[in-house]
Amino acid sequence: MKIPFNKPYITGNEIVYMGEAIKSGKLSGNYDFSKRVKALVKAKYDLEGIFLTPSCTSALEMGALLVDLQPGDEVIMPSYTFTSTANSVLIFGAKPIFCEVNSKDMNIDVDKIESLITSKTKMIIPIDYAGIPCDIEEIMLIAEKYNLIVMHDCAQSYASLFKGEISGKRAHLACYSFHDTKNYNCGEGGALIVNDTSKRERASFIMEKGTDRTKVVQGIQERYSWVEKGSSYLLADVLAAMLLAQLEQEGEITKKRKNILEKYIEWYNELSFKHDLKIPVYSKDKHPNAHGFWMLLPNRSMRDEFLKRMEKNGISAYIGYIPLHSAKMGLKLGYKPEDLEQTENFAGRIVRMPIYAGMREEELEYVQRHAKYELESLLVNNDDNR
Ligand SMILES: Cc1ncc(COP(=O)(O)O)c(C=O)c1O
Incomplete structure (x- = not known):
């Protein structure tokens, strides 16, 4: 798929x-x-x-x-x-x-x-x-x-x-x-x-x-x-x-996306190794339009390996932004990567998962199944990667 x-x-x-x-x-x-x-x-x-x-x-x-x-x-x-x-x-x-x-x-x-x-x-x-x-x-x-x-x-x-x-x-x-x-x-x-x-x-x-x-x-x-x-x-x-x-049709589109987002959150909550991952904090004051769902993995190498494996399974997950301060232009402006350590750290660990209003159940299920398998093998079965 x-x-x-x-x-x-x-x-x-x-x-x-x-x-x-x-x-x-x-x-x-x-x-x-x-x-x-x-x-x-x-x-x-x-x-x-x-x-x-x-x-x-x-x-x-x-x-x-x-x-x-x-x-x-x-x-x-x-x-x-x-x-x-x-x-x-x-x-x-x-x-x-x-x-x-x-x-x-x-x-x-x-x-x-x-x-x-x-x-x-x-x-x-x-x-x-x-x-x-x-x-x-x-x-x-x-x-x-x-x-x-x-x-x-x-x-x-x-x-x-x-x-x-x-x-x-x-x-x-x-x-x-x-x-x-x-x-x-x-x-x-x-x-x-x-x-x-x-x-x-x-x-x-x-x-x-x-x-x-x-x-x-x-x-x-x-x-x-x-x-x-x-x-x-x-x-x-x-x-x-x-x-x-x-x-x-905004209401309809948002509803479809929220449905996918909720299923990602449910899936995450059921992972036995969820404590090794972080997802956004959804506060009661904030109701997002379900534009995205992301996770922070423990480190950059695990994140990169996870993305590679997802790609092999035909799934386009994504890294998010490359921080501006450490991009080519940011360096030209005089910034150094270590100037913003938090941002470098989080941006190196983030994975954005596929989400779109027309996503079918079997597509989401396919993504979740492969993501769980790959994360488990990276996080649980492979302590060397930690
Ligand atoms: C935070 C932010 N600002 C601005 C833009 C640019 O939007 P547009 O492509 O409509 O110019 C984007 C695009 O993704 C964005 O993520």
């Missing part, structure tokens, strides 16, 4: 809506389907200031423009994140300051943030790894204390809840990804949420190449002109049509 790490889920309505979008002749951004997506997100999660973008990467960049990030500014973020989190500040001449992650959810270690704050710190960008919300409440308190902006990179956590609210609702800015590796996708897509109402008008200028074209679209004025620095950050309406089909 071949088990991919991820498989985009298609609801069936995508092609219908995309056809309608094409027939309407309104193919670029902010037309009917974009409006419908925003209305749905507002109705379901009480989010406003929604700007649909071509990716989460572009949403992060748009956010950095919006807060006027300058050369020399410092931005604190976990080292254990995707390159886009760091690039979004680096391209404006600002400096990513990498923070450790904790092993309970692989998110930023809140206890280590304050020691990284200097007079140059402007922003914090936490992420929600594998869809588990970070400790946003504590992060917002730190931000308030030092007058910092928080841009929450929720690339993996659309529909995850923190204390009953969607992840992304509490920070000043938040970014989602609708890339085809995510739970709900339109191929490539994203959104910037501007929770800070005072920044919304400027965001609309930045998104529209630095013009006030939105005012023309809204019928407020006849012509538009150059009013700001900006770029092109609109999601084409044809893709918004695909996204609408996905978000209309």
Whole structure:
């Protein structure tokens, strides 16, 4: 059997809506389907200031423009994140300051943030790894204390809840990804949420190449002109049509993924050697969207051997991120691997297991059977590996 790490889920309505979008002749951004997506997100999660973008990467960049990030500014973020989190500040001449992650959810270690704050710190960008919300409440308190902006990179956590609210609702800015590796996708897509109402008008200028074209679209004025620095950050309406089909079925997609996640947790709990492995701590305040399931193995060599064996069985499990501070670019920025020991340690031991909404019972059972066998032979029968 071949088990991919991820498989985009298609609801069936995508092609219908995309056809309608094409027939309407309104193919670029902010037309009917974009409006419908925003209305749905507002109705379901009480989010406003929604700007649909071509990716989460572009949403992060748009956010950095919006807060006027300058050369020399410092931005604190976990080292254990995707390159886009760091690039979004680096391209404006600002400096990513990498923070450790904790092993309970692989998110930023809140206890280590304050020691990284200097007079140059402007922003914090936490992420929600594998869809588990970070400790946003504590992060917002730190931000308030030092007058910092928080841009929450929720690339993996659309529909995850923190204390009953969607992840992304509490920070000043938040970014989602609708890339085809995510739970709900339109191929490539994203959104910037501007929770800070005072920044919304400027965001609309930045998104529209630095013009006030939105005012023309809204019928407020006849012509538009150059009013700001900006770029092109609109999601084409044809893709918004695909996204609408996905978000209309979000409950169904999430339910399917949660079902798989729960079965992974049950499987883990029944392992006689589970104490040699660690899985995320699922706290009662956090309801992840089941974007991922991961385990920490005792050491890197065992992790690498486990992945090799899974691959031999046709199963694509995955290592997660390579920490940014010890990646080629991180080293160029002056970091050394030992600068963030916790992150190096956890990132070297993590395994992400396959999970997708369309995963069949027999596929999951196949993964679990092989994973149990291989883990058992590595952990129990082979003490030399410890
Ligand atoms: C934390 C994080 N931020 C940003 C991104 C980039 O998302 P996109 O591909 O939509 O640009 C990803 C992609 O996986 C991610 O994991």
